[in-house]
Amino acid sequence: ADGDAALGKKVFNRCIACHEAATERDKVGPHLLGVVGRTAGTAESFLGHYSQAMKDAGAAGLVWDEANLAVYLHAPKLKVPGNKMAFAGLSNDADIANVIAYLKADPKP
Template sequence: MRSTALFIVLSAATFFASPTQAQDAAAGEKVFTKCKVCHIADQDQNKVGPSLHGVIGRTAGTHPGFTYSTAMIEAGKSGIKWDEATLTKYLHDPKAMVKGTKMAFPGLKNDQDIANVIAYLKQFSK
């Protein structure tokens, strides 16, 4: 009886102590192949989309040399910075979060894929 209660308490503590998904950068690199048409993460180079090198902590709409939509520039001016929470929301449905964004990608629907892509991006944002 006591061992069952201890197991339940430890399980609940583990669940509440780690609200974010486990992240796997190698799996994120595979998911990122969907993004490579427009973005680069391992180099600071713009393509059709802005470079994602150093994106974690960057204010939205501010990467030098990239022509952002007015909506993305305004998102940055309103205080949006790319951290795990904002990237998770944006990658799930870019057009819903920043109405008027030029990003044509419809988003990633799998939460684990999003967590993994963020882990991949973190490698290039140190």
């Protein structure tokens, strides 16, 4: 189901300690501006910081389309074993759909 970007902005409060979505500024994690459709592990400015697991996933063809993002956000360690994102995931399907809608909207600050 399509998510609600406005509700997703609130869900993103659980990500914002580590991710910026509205600019290309990296934090502990890579910036997520334009992440929907991006190949995993390829944000230019974060190349020196990704885990080998995340870079390998991208090299093997993982693209952050909506379906793959949904699986990753539900269980990050299952979707990309060995990745270093210290986040257990989101258990609520509506939260996942909404935060993806927010990311997809290319959020402004």
